[in-house]
Structure formats: structure tokens, C-alpha cells
Amino acid sequence: MANTVNHSPAGEGQFASRLFSQLAKSQPGRNVILSPSSIRTGLALAYLGAEGSTADELKEGLQLEGAGKSEVAQQFAHLLAKGQGKDEDGPKLNYANRIYVAQQLQLAQSYQDLVSKNFAAAAENLNFSQSVEAARRINSWVEEQTHQQVKDLIAADSLDGNTAAILVNAIYFKGDWQLIFPDYGTLAREFANYGGQKVSVDTMSQEDYFRFAELPELKAKALELPYFGSDIVFLIILPQDEQGLAALEEKLNGLDLNEISSQLARRKVKLQLPKFKFEFDVPLQPALEELGIKKLFGPEADLRSMLRESGKLRISEVKHKAVIEVNEQGTTASGATFVKAELESLVLGEEVLEFTADHPFFFAIKDSQSTFFLGHVSQL
Structure with a gap:
């Protein structure tokens, strides 16, 4: 073999x-x-x-x-x-x-x-x-x-x-993100650092369809941002508790991230994510x-x-x-232009879920075979 x-x-x-x-x-x-x-x-x-x-x-x-x-x-x-x-x-x-x-x-x-x-x-x-x-x-x-x-x-x-x-x-x-964040959606918003100190950071925002799930067993929610032209995704796992990152990471130890990805489903989400480098x-x-x-x-x-x-x-x-580096365009260096393809028309009256990354969170850049990066944002 x-x-x-x-x-x-x-x-x-x-x-x-x-x-x-x-x-x-x-x-x-x-x-x-x-x-x-x-x-x-x-x-x-x-x-x-x-x-x-x-x-x-x-x-x-x-x-x-x-x-x-x-x-x-x-x-x-x-x-x-x-x-x-x-x-x-x-x-x-x-x-x-x-x-x-x-x-x-x-x-x-x-x-x-x-x-x-x-x-x-x-x-x-x-x-x-x-x-x-x-x-x-x-x-x-x-x-x-x-x-x-x-x-x-x-x-x-x-x-x-x-x-x-x-x-x-x-x-x-x-x-580059499949769905780039509009520049006008980026505003200074509050982020609670590790230890609780509040700081003002440039935070991107968009409302669209993303693969999303509530993960009650992890006391967290997860969302995937896909990259354009690829099966690679940016997976964010956000603890419910403002200072819940260490407890979340304890539970993630030994867990296969593909198991989390498999629980996600397309939902309409209002996403707020800080820019960071x-x-x-x-x-x-x-x-x-x-x-x-x-x-x-x-x-x-x-x-x-x-x-x-x-x-x-x-x-x-x-x-x-x-x-x-994570910004409106994508991850790391930016500068390519991308015309966003029209998504299916938004269904009226559909529930919009909130995903506000305003406190420490875990992230991964991965596809179904490999974990290219793992990380967490503790302070900005």
C-alpha cells in the first residue's frame, strides 16, 4: 500500500x-x-x-x-x-x-x-x-x-x-475574501482585550450569507469566511463569554476542526470583525x-x-x-480588485444572526485536508 x-x-x-x-x-x-x-x-x-x-x-x-x-x-x-x-x-x-x-x-x-x-x-x-x-x-x-x-x-x-x-x-x-468588506462599513468600535480592558479598534462589518453555527457544547459560535477562488476558509470561533477564550481553547485541544466545520450551515449573518495585523x-x-x-x-x-x-x-x-494581516480585502497583503458577484436575492423577513467579534477569539486558516494557520487574537 x-x-x-x-x-x-x-x-x-x-x-x-x-x-x-x-x-x-x-x-x-x-x-x-x-x-x-x-x-x-x-x-x-x-x-x-x-x-x-x-x-x-x-x-x-x-x-x-x-x-x-x-x-x-x-x-x-x-x-x-x-x-x-x-x-x-x-x-x-x-x-x-x-x-x-x-x-x-x-x-x-x-x-x-x-x-x-x-x-x-x-x-x-x-x-x-x-x-x-x-x-x-x-x-x-x-x-x-x-x-x-x-x-x-x-x-x-x-x-x-x-x-x-x-x-x-x-x-x-x-x-482575498470571496465577499469583501465594504470600506464604508469599517468604523471604530470597542474591543475587550484579554484581562478586560476596552480599546477602540477599526472594525469591519457586512451582512451576507455565511456558514455559521451556534456551538452550545463549546459555549461559542463559529463562522467561516471563504477565500476567493479556493476551498481555503478563515474559521472564527468566538466564545460567548468575553473572557472565555482560555476555557474554549481547553475544549478545542484534541478536537478536529473539520468536525466543527461540518456543523456549519448557510445563514444570513451580520458580521463584525476587527482589522488586525x-x-x-x-x-x-x-x-x-x-x-x-x-x-x-x-x-x-x-x-x-x-x-x-x-x-x-x-x-x-x-x-x-x-x-x-486581516483587512477588508482579505488576509495579508491587499491591493487586488475584485468585482463581487451578485448573490441570490435576500429573502425578506429572514432572521439575521449576529456575529460580533468584539472580544478575544480563536481562528484557523484551513481546508478539509490541512491546517495552514492557527491563532488567537487576545488584544488589539
Whole structure:
């Protein structure tokens, strides 16, 4: 069976949910955004070079059960292909993954072949002892891959002659809403931050048909904003209680977001959503260790399949940074023009539901297969 690898939504969804839960709990008052699919892809690069219990931990932690390395690589190649050569009008989605390995260590040809075929030139030697130049090389590559959105991922002072390998991953997403928000609907409205402080923020507004549901078991409601020309959606889960985000996220831990999406139905909704832009970067080692991925970072790391000769290699850092901007046009950079197609005529007297995101909420950018981003807005 060529297709036994657990790259099913369940495998990725479980990893996404557990990782997000770890990070959200550790940063309750901070706006969080991360890309589970990007992080998992980057770590799959390490898995392809790992052996023994290091490989077992990665396979388990990333939920990659049941396949050989070449099958795992093929599955990820399929995921990465989703972002390439898309319809010009649809969202842009680019993954960037690379392992930088100290110059004195030679990468094994078989590893190079496996990753360059499936992950597009993903391993490179670098002289870490020249830390400023090494950081510049890494950062400019990431910047280029993310259309200048993600800058300064690695600080020069985190690299030195003892750095063995750095795993870098980035993702860029830009999508326009299927239903753009009219500029005239954006007004200053009140938002209750984490902790209760009220602030005035530019809040977008529109009334239209959206997939929506009340979720009494989560004490929340959910709504999906679709992106134009794509099956990717922006899912918002808004707790009923103003300060109910932590309790909601506790319940979401381990839950498959597709189960929530399946409960949504087309309803007429008056939607109010704040404009926001923020970036989030975090060293992932502590959260990954909580998920059982520990050996990768320690002296007993076994990454011998990555190297030509049997040098000792461990991953010294896994760094992730994501940037998000949500505005009237869509998500991330704006500027494309889009003529809205006429919707079916509004039924007179139909009940209009309210969805007012005026306090901390959870969001995801996803399709039925992958979770591209997870995040929460705690304060504006």
C-alpha cells in the first residue's frame, strides 16, 4: 500500500491542536499565530534524516505512523504542491523549509536526493562561526520565500561555531475574501482585550450569507469566511463569554476542526470583525518536548542518515515566525480588485444572526485536508 502514511486530516489535525494548545497556554495574553502544517513539514525534514528512537519520537510526535521515509516524503511533496502553480486569482500559498547544517558536516547524497526531490532544495551547508553572515543568509532566504513578510527570523547571536544544524520553516499566505468588506462599513468600535480592558479598534462589518453555527457544547459560535477562488476558509470561533477564550481553547485541544466545520450551515449573518495585523515568533523546542519530541535536541540525537560520515548531529533550534494581516480585502497583503458577484436575492423577513467579534477569539486558516494557520487574537 503506497498510501498508508497518516497524513490524513486526523494526523495533522491532532498534531496542530496539541501544538497550538501548548503555545496558547504559555502565552495567554499574547496574540498567537502559527502554521502547524509548515512546522510539521519542517520537522518531517528532520525525520527523513533520523534513525532509531529519534525517528520513532518524531514519527509519533508528528503523527506520521505507518509508512517508510520515501512515502512520508511523497505525502509532503503533495502538500507542498498545493501552494505552487495555483490559479492566478486564487490565494497564494508558499511553504519554505530548509535545514542549515554546519559546514564541516557533509550531507549524505541519499538524504540530499530525497529532500530535494520532495521538498525543493531543502538542505544546505553554512558556516555558523561567521554568525552575522550566516544569519543574513538565512533571513534573506526566508524573506524572499515569504514575499518580504517574515523578516529577521534568526538573530546572529543565536548562532556560533558550535551550532550544528538549524531547522527553518516559513509559510506565506495571501487570499482575498470571496465577499469583501465594504470600506464604508469599517468604523471604530470597542474591543475587550484579554484581562478586560476596552480599546477602540477599526472594525469591519457586512451582512451576507455565511456558514455559521451556534456551538452550545463549546459555549461559542463559529463562522467561516471563504477565500476567493479556493476551498481555503478563515474559521472564527468566538466564545460567548468575553473572557472565555482560555476555557474554549481547553475544549478545542484534541478536537478536529473539520468536525466543527461540518456543523456549519448557510445563514444570513451580520458580521463584525476587527482589522488586525501582528506577528508571532517562538522557539518551538519547549512545546515540541511537551509533545514527546525530545531526543532531536539532545546529545543522543540520531540523525545519521542526514550525514555522509558518522558525525554527531542534533538540532539546536527550531524557530517559527508567522505574520498575519486581516483587512477588508482579505488576509495579508491587499491591493487586488475584485468585482463581487451578485448573490441570490435576500429573502425578506429572514432572521439575521449576529456575529460580533468584539472580544478575544480563536481562528484557523484551513481546508478539509490541512491546517495552514492557527491563532488567537487576545488584544488589539
